[in-house]
Amino acid sequence: MRAQRHQIHPLLAPVPGTERFIHSFHYGPAQPQGKVYIQASLHADELPGMLVAWHLKQRLAELQTAGRLRSEIVIVPVANPTGLEQVLMDVPVGRFELSSGQNFNRQFLDLSGPIGDAIEGLLTDDATHNLHLIRRHLRDALAAQVPATQLQSQRLTLQKLACDADMVLDLHCDFEAVAHLYTTPEAWPQVEPLARRIGAQASLLATDSGGLSFDECFTLLWWALSQRFGHAAAIPQGSFSVTVELRGQEDVSHSLAEQDCQALIDYLIDFGAIEGQPAPLPALMYPATPLAGVEPVTTAVGGLLVFSAKPGDYLKAGALVAEVIDPISDRVTPIHCTCSGVLYARVTRRMATAGMVIAHVAGEQAYRSGYLLSA
Numbered sequence: 001m002r003a004q005r006h007q008i009h010p011l012l013a014p015v016p017g018t019e020r021f022i023h024s025f026h027y028g029p030a031q032p033q034g035k036v037y038i039q040a041s042l043h044a045d046e047l048p049g050m051l052v053a054w055h056l057k058q059r060l061a062e063l064q065t066a067g068r069l070r071s072e073i074v075i076v077p078v079a080n081p082t083g084l085e086q087v088l089m090d091v092p093v094g095r096f097e098l099s100s101g102q103n104f105n106r107q108f109l110d111l112s113g114p115i116g117d118a119i120e121g122l123l124t125d126d127a128t129h130n131l132h133l134i135r136r137h138l139r140d141a142l143a144a145q146v147p148a149t150q151l152q153s154q155r156l157t158l159q160k161l162a163c164d165a166d167m168v169l170d171l172h173c174d175f176e177a178v179a180h181l182y183t184t185p186e187a188w189p190q191v192e193p194l195a196r197r198i199g200a201q202a203s204l205l206a207t208d209s210g211g212l213s214f215d216e217c218f219t220l221l222w223w224a225l226s227q228r229f230g231h232a233a234a235i236p237q238g239s240f241s242v243t244v245e246l247r248g249q250e251d252v253s254h255s256l257a258e259q260d261c262q263a264l265i266d267y268l269i270d271f272g273a274i275e276g277q278p279a280p281l282p283a284l285m286y287p288a289t290p291l292a293g294v295e296p297v298t299t300a301v302g303g304l305l306v307f308s309a310k311p312g313d314y315l316k317a318g319a320l321v322a323e324v325i326d327p328i329s330d331r332v333t334p335i336h337c338t339c340s341g342v343l344y345a346r347v348t349r350r351m352a353t354a355g356m357v358i359a360h361v362a363g364e365q366a367y368r369s370g371y372l373l374s375a
């Protein structure tokens with residue numbers, strides 16, 4: 001049994017003397033079957049996942065000693081050291097990089113075009129052969145990238161660490177929310193037990209939400225290659241990934257993190273990455289719905305935001321979500337949802353601005369198209 005490995009990956013420093021690093025922790029036997037990659041807090045102000053990652057590290061070390069790990073399991077507890085240090089006048093700013101304004105969880109690399117060109121003619125009807133071929137080209141293509149900024153360097157480091165994993169879990173949270181997740185319709189059969197185990201009250205499915213988020217840069221590659229070559233060659237779904245939203249930003253507690261850690265361990269047992277008897281599967285709390293069916297509930301006017309609905313509430317179309325109060329004119333503007341569904345997340349702010357999205361409701365019918373994510 002190989003000891004746990006701690007790898008340190010230097011990031012490009014924007015100015016001399018300010019080096020930062022990504023730390024990855026690798027568990028598993030000397031001859032692992034498959035690979036699982038789990039990272040936390042890519043949005044650096046979303047910390048519940050970081051605590052779950054810490055609990056996971058303790059549990060995986062025990063499981064390693066007990067010889068129960070079958071796959072390599074990689075944990076990156078601090079996926080965004082750049083953002084973690086951004087505090088502006090006492091307010092953490094972990095979603096966007098201050099110098100560029102870019103969302104830390106967008107613009108990962110889509111290399112499906114050049115990789116497709118490189119493997120054309122080398123594919124066969126053997127899915128395992130193609131899996132290894134594509135992974136080799138993906139690793140080589142990522143290794144050939146030269147990042148120009150620290151942000152690009154951070155994205156590239158994470159993408160390289162996860163690119164050849166069978167399963168990628170990206171642990172996030174929302175502002176105030178119940179547990180929910182994002183994945184693709186193609187991956188849903190494999191992800192459904194995870195949704196049950198973490199108690200997801202919304203599971204939002206999209207093949208391409210348009211932002212090249214971390215989870216999508218992996219699944220999109222296999223999807224694009226399958227679209228291009230699937231008629232003539234066996235292209236497997238070489239990786240599936242999930243953005244797991246562990247409730248809201250304030251939900252950092254040992255009791256929740258231990259529960260989530262156990263849910264992930266149980267799911268890894270289901271998946272075969274850890275040896276053990278699968279625990280009984282809890283019921284699915286809410287069926288999967290299309291990401292294109294999510295209603296961003298918006299207020300047209302600004303004012304004091306007083307919610308009537310809370311995360312986890314099932315709302316009928318037309319239900320009252322909140323009131324927006326103008327304390328000067330005394331105008332009270334009720335905000336209703338137009339879709340029926342679970343309100344799975346709402347903002348933390350209580351002073352709404354005109355045009356602001358105040359909550360998200362998981363509607364069942366797809367009605368939006370194009371770019372499907374928030375900023």
Ligand SMILES: [Zn+2]
Binds near residue numbers: 043046105172173
């Ligand atoms: Zn996030």
